[in-house]
Amino acid sequence: MAIIEVKDLVKDYGNFRAVDGVSFEVDEGEIFGILGPNGAGKTTTVECVEGLRNRDGGSVSVLGLDPERDGAELRQVLGIQLQESRLPDRLRVGEALDLYGSFYRERANTDQLLEKLGLDAKRKTPFGKLSGGQQQRLSIALALVGNPRVAVLDELTTGLDPQARRDTWDLIEEVRDSGVTIILVTHFMDEAERLCDRLAVVDSGKIVALDTPAGLTARVSVEQRVRFRPSAAFPDSLLLDLPEVARVERSGPHVVVTGGENLLQAVASVLARNQIVAADLRVEQVSLDDAFVALTGKSLEN
Numbered sequence: 001m002a003i004i005e006v007k008d009l010v011k012d013y014g015n016f017r018a019v020d021g022v023s024f025e026v027d028e029g030e031i032f033g034i035l036g037p038n039g040a041g042k043t044t045t046v047e048c049v050e051g052l053r054n055r056d057g058g059s060v061s062v063l064g065l066d067p068e069r070d071g072a073e074l075r076q077v078l079g080i081q082l083q084e085s086r087l088p089d090r091l092r093v094g095e096a097l098d099l100y101g102s103f104y105r106e107r108a109n110t111d112q113l114l115e116k117l118g119l120d121a122k123r124k125t126p127f128g129k130l131s132g133g134q135q136q137r138l139s140i141a142l143a144l145v146g147n148p149r150v151a152v153l154d155e156l157t158t159g160l161d162p163q164a165r166r167d168t169w170d171l172i173e174e175v176r177d178s179g180v181t182i183i184l185v186t187h188f189m190d191e192a193e194r195l196c197d198r199l200a201v202v203d204s205g206k207i208v209a210l211d212t213p214a215g216l217t218a219r220v221s222v223e224q225r226v227r228f229r230p231s232a233a234f235p236d237s238l239l240l241d242l243p244e245v246a247r248v249e250r251s252g253p254h255v256v257v258t259g260g261e262n263l264l265q266a267v268a269s270v271l272a273r274n275q276i277v278a279a280d281l282r283v284e285q286v287s288l289d290d291a292f293v294a295l296t297g298k299s300l301e302n
């Protein structure tokens with residue numbers, strides 16, 4: 001059942017339209033991702049959902065509440081992790097949690113929360129003395145301190161090292177499993193692929209695709225790629241003559257062959273017939289990254 005409904009959302013900054021007719025629904029218990037390059041309108045969209053910005057058009061409903069009309073009620077059930085949230089440098093971790101907790105009728109168990117986020121030894125540490133990663137984890141704790149039914153996490157793992165990112169992903173899955181519905185704003189493909197049940201790909205204020213990560217990947221042509229290191233030289237035409245092969249590229253000692261269905265069998269048999277051994281043979285899958293480029297014409301890495 002959808003507990004968040006966004007319909008034809010429009011937001012202008014002066015005469016610049018940052019969000020241009022965005023519609024989506026989020027089901028209860030889902031991790032819903034909003035993925036897109038910088039400036040796509042992701043943060044503006046979720047700020048309208050949170051009631052932090054007034055929209056210029058369309059409608060938004062979160063648990064039956066309108067963020068503009070029912071802001072006070074909504075804040076009781078919504079947890080928000082702000083992008084680059086700053087706290088006063090001298091505010092201690094424990095004090096920050098108590099302060100934010102005081103805004104809510106219901107509160108999470110702060111000891112458990114700090115332990116899960118690896119901050120239990122930092123309870124007395126002032127915000128200004130925390131590392132970037134610890135500050136980031138505190139911002140997640142603050143989003144969860146009110147036992148929210150819906151949490152909006154913006155750039156969840158920016159600035160975290162690889163291990164801390166994986167720990168954070170595990171934590172978010174636990175939070176989802178405890179019944180919290182999550183909107184995750186990200187420009188990290190691996191994060192979206194790992195965590196999100198469904199994803200809206202946003203570009204220039206519009207949703208260009210909305211699907212599961214696997215569904216998005218499957219939309220991109222059924223292209224396959226085979227990469228290997230040949231034991232002997234051979235001309236490209238040997239492979240290009242095969243109907244299954246579309247392209248042959250050389251990358252150092254490696255040959256990368258792109259083509260359609262049954263590519264691997266076709267390449268392997270022609271190489272075998274010519275007594276060429278294919279070392280380090282790998283079949284590369286189309287990734288969410290490829291799907292994103294196909295959908296938006298842009299790479300998220302830029």
Ligand SMILES: Nc1ncnc2c1ncn2[C@@H]1O[C@H](COP(=O)(O)OP(=O)(O)OP(=O)(O)O)[C@@H](O)[C@H]1O
Nearest residue numbers: 013016018036037038039040041042043044045187
């Ligand atoms: N307060 C503002 N006044 C004017 N323009 C703004 C304002 N906030 C955002 N914008 C512009 O609106 C567009 C969308 O910004 P938004 O922050 O929603 O994008 P985003 O997808 O979240 O990007 P990022 O990943 O960089 O945060 C951008 O072009 C941005 O420059």
